[in-house]
Amino acid sequence: MAFNRPDSNRRDHFTDAVFPSPFHARQNAHNQMRVWSRWSDYLSVPAYWCAEMEYFAGRNTCGVFDLTPMVKHRISGPDALPYMQRLMTRDVSKIKPGRVGYSVWCDDNGQVIDDGTIFHLEEGVYRICSQEHQIDWFLTNRLGFDVTVTEETHDVASLALQGPTSCAVLKDMGLGGIEQLTPFGMAWFDFEGTRLMVSRNGYTGDLGYELWIDPEHAEALWDRLFDAGEVRGIRAMGSDALDMLRIEAGFILAGQDFLPAMEAVRAGHTRSPFELGLAWLVHFDKGVFNGRAALLEEKEKGSRYRLVKLDIDGNKPARDSFVFTKDEKYAGTVTSAMWSPSAKASIALASLEMPHGEPGEELLVEIYYRRELKWNRVMAPARVVKDVFWDPPRRRQTPPADF
């Protein structure tokens, strides 16, 4: 397959339907299913050979996921911090150089546009990773600030390495001292004449890292990782497996668990950070930020919705289900659901109408499922739970245990 090489400065990118990732040749070699999907501007792999087995690699050994399609932006200049403070709901000054932080950003109505991770690369230089393209909004936000805002999606190749053996694999690969990296920290290593950045974070709720390198070295990085990881069960992991891992960890997904505000047509279909259980990301004491006035009002008057975790009886995944109260009054809908192999439970994220969703509340989930081509319906009892379904101590240990 012949592809044009993506270039951030190109303005005719739309002439290409989709780009290959810098890891494409390696992904192709692992992709036994020969199935590709589209993620943002890139080809992505839903499952290389078996989503469940890839999921288990993420929980029991380690899985490698190509993060390159994640939209990346770079914010720099004298006003980078004030710009970030006005853009983000959280206090970005708390994210020191060399640290990573999760955040959401809102429109003026306090509705979440997207969520993502902020990498404070060096004093006054930030990378924002997001699910959706944000360059238009980020450029709009420049007015009044001395900052440079660019999209660098195509300039950085990145892999997520997630799972209990991930630290050991990186150590074996020669990243000395990686075990000392604390959660949400960043470290830089020399790698075959270039710089490899490693951050300790991820989307699986487990021990894991993200690796960032220039696209020219992408294949070399992949090869070195797989060479080092062979004895520790390293596996290429597709997006289906990642989705399972993130639901267990209670992480939300734009376009799945909330509608990005810029895509919404109808009022009431978007969500505020409070309505997504992200009140901890809203800091009113840092001055003006997009959505502040609306969120202050919401805090005073109350929210419309609450995103909750449900523990559902039985073993039928509650995909796309309605949620009812015990007396079968409408309470909300499931946004993400799965049978959790690790929790051994049918679990779900659900958006409920207030006042529903207090931890411990007993609800009913209407599940349709098919057995031998016969459709069945069950009103499965479910409980709102407070804690995420998967949260092993190794996620936070420094140094992590050597598996």
Place this chain on the structure above:
Amino acid sequence: MISDNSVIVVGGGHNGLVCAAYLAKAGRKVTVLEAGEQVGGLAATREFAPGFRASCAHLLYLLDAEISRELGLQSHGLEMASDGLRTIALAEDGQNLVIGSDNLDGAGLGDEDRAAWREYRRFMSKFAAVIGGLHNQVPPRIRQERGDLVALGKLALKIRMLGRDDMREFLRIAGINIYDVLQENFENPLLKGALSLDAVLGANSGPRSNNSVFTALHRMSGTGGHGTGAVALPIGGLGSVAEALAAAARQAGAEIRTGAAVERILTDGDRVGGVRLAGGEELAAATVVSNADPKTTILDLLGARHVEAGFAQRIVNFRARGNAAKLHLALDGLPEFRGVSAEQAGDRMVIAPTMEYVERAFNHSKYGEYSAQPVAEIIIPTVRDPGLAPAGKHVLSAVVQYAPRNLKQGWPEGKTAFTEVVMGLLARYAPAIREQTLAAELLTPEDIEREFRSAGGHWHHGELSLDQFLMLRPVPKAAQYRMPVEGLFLCGAGTHPGGGVMGSAGRNAARAVLAN
């Protein structure tokens, strides 16, 4: 500790002065900071040549009668040289039309046009009153609260009360263009040309642009008590209105400082804290009311970073592209316009021979060019107010269109050439004008922007159109004079009900401050 009572008004334009006067009357400690050496802004009467004076805004359409009475402007020296100027539609051959409020006069007018004029005046006055009825209120917000719903209900009721046929007509024409409406009603091309000019004066639009009927209605919507659409001329130019307002404000206890240019509106945490002047002096105040236009206030004085991004973007998108220039001539004697009697020379003269001519003049500006054949609204104020010039001499004051703010060749280059075009235009109607001219001043939108600190050089601080009126002026969520930063208010023409020396924006803003 700042006293909660203190208010700084940024800019001593007429709305700033009205606002200051009402706030001082209510017991607030008010300081007006005017960058220029005199108050009044675009309404100030300035000396443009030794011994010759004129005000940039030169006619009074809309000054609110209630404000005039409540602030005692007459007792502060405001007097009219005339409160009912007629309009003389100039023809190159001198076959002019005289347009009075109730009658038309001139060669080539048929009975049908005379009858149509009475009918046109009837419905336009009636519709203008609907709009005028909105002037003295803080615009309602579109939300489910009683006060807002009642205000919106009243507006709907007022429209319904026009009667079935007039309501239908109002709804049909309020958003459309004046060209079609005049075409439906009149025959005489000169009459249609002159009337179409009323719909586009000071606007970035031509007769065929939508919203031009609305602009015409807005011009007629005054509550000055001299009859709908009455055009008045104060003695001493419009600067006399500003001086009277300043006197009223001072009497109420406001302090007015001129030569005090505000460079920055300061914030104190979440709220406004005061201002910093050019030169560094800082003044603290719990409330800052800005008479500057919305763009200058939010983007330059406050700084976009102090508001949310969506709001800043809406301010950026506020349409404010000036397209009118102002000409002041110092004349050796009374100019002779063909067919204009000495008595008529004191009226309002317009050069807009046909609607097509006006539209063609506008066409140039769409592409960054000035009109090759401009349109003009001309007065010779010295006919009725000789004090504006040395004895025996005269002042000609003209609004000249179109002169786009962003001229392709740039205004420093274009100004001399455009002045020449305008003088050539005038000479076709008043052949001796060049010989009579002692001095000329042409203010382009760029000059207006610089001298009067109005972004885009727009007289009304922003286009007056349905999309920027009432709860949409200047932008949604800021149309109640209150800005998103606590303690900061707007009171200028960029807010409801917009431009024209009216004073209502200033008074409404004072109400909003007092209600806060």
